[in-house]
Amino acid sequence: MYEIDSKSAQILDAALPVFIRFGFRKTTMADIARAAGISRASLYLCFNSKEELFRAGSLRAHSQSINDVAKTLGRSGSIFDRISAAVLAFQDGLIAPFGGSDNAEELFAANMELARDITADTRTRLLDLLTKALAEADKNREIDLTAVGSQPAALAALIAAAMDGIKHTHGVGPEFERGTHLFMALLKRATTPSQLRA
Amino acid sequence: MYEIDSKSAQILDAALPVFIRFGFRKTTMADIARAAGISRASLYLCFNSKEELFRAGSLRAHSQSINDVAKTLGRSGSIFDRISAAVLAFQDGLIAPFGGSDNAEELFAANMELARDITADTRTRLLDLLTKALAEADKNREIDLTAVGSQPAALAALIAAAMDGIKHTHGVGPEFERGTHLFMALLKRATTPSQLRA
DNA sequence: GACATATGGACAAAATATGTCCAATTGACT
DNA sequence: AGTCAATTGGACATATTTTGTCCATATGTC
Numbered sequence: 001m002y003e004i005d006s007k008s009a010q011i012l013d014a015a016l017p018v019f020i021r022f023g024f025r026k027t028t029m030a031d032i033a034r035a036a037g038i039s040r041a042s043l044y045l046c047f048n049s050k051e052e053l054f055r056a057g058s059l060r061a062h063s064q065s066i067n068d069v070a071k072t073l074g075r076s077g078s079i080f081d082r083i084s085a086a087v088l089a090f091q092d093g094l095i096a097p098f099g100g101s102d103n104a105e106e107l108f109a110a111n112m113e114l115a116r117d118i119t120a121d122t123r124t125r126l127l128d129l130l131t132k133a134l135a136e137a138d139k140n141r142e143i144d145l146t147a148v149g150s151q152p153a154a155l156a157a158l159i160a161a162a163m164d165g166i167k168h169t170h171g172v173g174p175e176f177e178r179g180t181h182l183f184m185a186l187l188k189r190a191t192t193p194s195q196l197r198a
Numbered sequence: 199m200y201e202i203d204s205k206s207a208q209i210l211d212a213a214l215p216v217f218i219r220f221g222f223r224k225t226t227m228a229d230i231a232r233a234a235g236i237s238r239a240s241l242y243l244c245f246n247s248k249e250e251l252f253r254a255g256s257l258r259a260h261s262q263s264i265n266d267v268a269k270t271l272g273r274s275g276s277i278f279d280r281i282s283a284a285v286l287a288f289q290d291g292l293i294a295p296f297g298g299s300d301n302a303e304e305l306f307a308a309n310m311e312l313a314r315d316i317t318a319d320t321r322t323r324l325l326d327l328l329t330k331a332l333a334e335a336d337k338n339r340e341i342d343l344t345a346v347g348s349q350p351a352a353l354a355a356l357i358a359a360a361m362d363g364i365k366h367t368h369g370v371g372p373e374f375e376r377g378t379h380l381f382m383a384l385l386k387r388a389t390t391p392s393q394l395r396a
Numbered sequence: 397g398a399c400a401t402a403t404g405g406a407c408a409a410a411a412t413a414t415g416t417c418c419a420a421t422t423g424a425c426t
Numbered sequence: 427a428g429t430c431a432a433t434t435g436g437a438c439a440t441a442t443t444t445t446g447t448c449c450a451t452a453t454g455t456c
Contacts, residue, residue, distance in 0.1 A: 021300055026224045028444060039403050044446065102219055226413060237434050242415065 008046050011036045012057045016097065023103035024054060024110035051114050058115035062122040065093035069129055079137035083130060084184040087163050088177060090126065099172040123160065130156035144193040159187070206244050209234045210255045214295065221301035222252060222308035249312050256313035260320040263291035264327075271327055277335035281328060282382040285361050286375060288324065297370040321358065328354035342391035357385070 014036035019027050029050055033043040047053035072086040098104040111119060134152035137143045145155065166179040212234035217225050227248055231241040245251035270284040296302040309317060332350035335341045343353065364377040 022220070022224060026220060029446090030444080040445095041404075041448090042402055045402080049446075050444095227415090228413080238414095239417090239435075240433055243433085247415075248413095 008056065009060065011038070011043065011046055012053070012060050015053060015057055016061075019054070019057070019107060020098060020101045020103060023106040024050075025106065029053075054110065055115045055118065058111055059118050061094055061097075062118050065090050066122050066125050066129075068093055069126060073129055073133045078188075079133060079142050080184045080188045083133060083159065084180055086129075087159070087180060091163070091167065091172060091176065095167065095172050127153070127156050127160055130159055141193060143191040145191060147194065148190055155191075159183075206254065207258065209236070209241065209244055210251070210258050213251060213255055214259075217252070217255070217305060218296060218299045218301060221304040222248075223304065227251075252308065253313045253316065256309055257316050259292055259295075260316050263288050264320050264323050266291055267324060267327055271331045276386075277331060277340050278382045278386045281331060281357065282378055284327075285357070285378060289361070289365065289370060289374065293365065293370050325351070325354050325358055328357055339391060341389040343389060345392065346388055353389075357381075 015032045018031050018035045030040055033040045068089040069086045072089050073082050098107055131152045134155055138145050162183050170176050170179045213230045216229050216233045228238055231238045266287040267284045270287050271280050329350045332353055336343050360381055368374050368377045
């Protein structure tokens with residue numbers, strides 16, 4: 001749906017570490033051009049402004065992450081293993097690169113200012129993917145949603161919300177992973193069909 | 199000799215991490231004021247310009263380091279153990295804080311531009327301290343400089359030069375420490391008075 | 397040669413930073 | 427309450443940097 005030629009992609013890849021290093025505000029188009037090994041004039045041939053470039057970068061990162069999620073959900077394995085791996089992949093792609101940076105906050109704020117829609121769209125798509133995966137697992141009797149009186153979409157929303165909360169309080173390190181696994185274990189136990197339980 | 203009131207010191211301590219994070223060029227007086235928890239107006243009461251502030255910071259760092267060197271050389275122990283510890287202390291104080299930063303190069307360049315004299319003075323004082331320590335050890339017969347046909351000042355200069363070289367090629371990590379120890383072992387073996395040798 | 401693409405440099409306009417100033421505020425001390 | 431010194435936000439002119447645009451000139455590629 002979104003097309004990005006290889007030149008633009010190369011520029012965005014070069015721009016990311018620059019934004020991480022300096023933050024959005026202190027990063028100049030000259031900084032990015034230098035990092036990408038091209039002239040400032042050429043840079044403006046691809047992106048009309050720093051805002052546009054940043055949006056493209058955000059879109060690229062979000063697209064890659066949601067792509068990873070779809071791919072991960074499509075693998076074999078139990079539904080919760082796949083969801084767990086997918087959610088971790090999502091965080092790895094979108095959050096981890098900024099996690100260690102002093103400028104993470106400022107960059108996140110810039111993203112909310114300039115690319116809120118992209119972030120919102122991506123979240124919608126994430127929920128969609130989770131919902132579809134849950135619905136299919138429900139149909140296959142791998143899980144039993146009636147046991148918790150819920151619908152796939154509602155459960156998908158809960159999972160995403162819980163991930164947000166865990167990320168928020170536990171950070172993005174290994175603690176996040178542990179929290180995710182625990183949450184998934186709870187979810188698995190709660191939705192295992194009764195005839196399969198011990 | 200150089201007086202710095204506690205307020206200025208507090209400001210400089212707050213400024214250091216800011217310079218490390220953004221580099222000299224991208225750091226603004228507003229950034230520093232914010233980090234120090236004071237107003238920009240107050241900041242200008244202490245330092246008349248960013249250059250002056252940077253010089254004061256450089257002076258502070260160099261003074262602290264040379265102070266550590268003097269203290270370390272004054273301890274008990276063999277002359278080479280003391281010199282080794284002193285040189286490591288010098289590097290730790292002056293280089294290590296910047297070592298990990300992406301902006302180390304730019305900051306070093308800024309220092310050479312704005313505070314070359316301070317750096318040169320400090321080096322002179324370092325050589326002086328080393329020279330005095332070596333001369334005393336020579337007088338005490340702990341070492342025998344005639345064995346290598348040298349004078350304290352010349353040997354001190356060699357040590358400092360070697361440290362520079364080791365830092366330059368080995369970096370500032372644990373490799374620097376290893377290189378330093380090896381060099382000191384060589385030096386010790388070479389200058390041990392013959393009547394004490396195996 | 398024709399063509400598309402990249403470049404350095406120049407440029408005005410916009411945005412930021414610098415350094416200075418002052419009236420108002422704060423808080424400690426008498 | 428009154429004095430004093432220190433700190434502040436905000437205004438300000440100036441200087442510097444950044445932006446976004448343009449073009450004449452390379453630098454290949456077909």
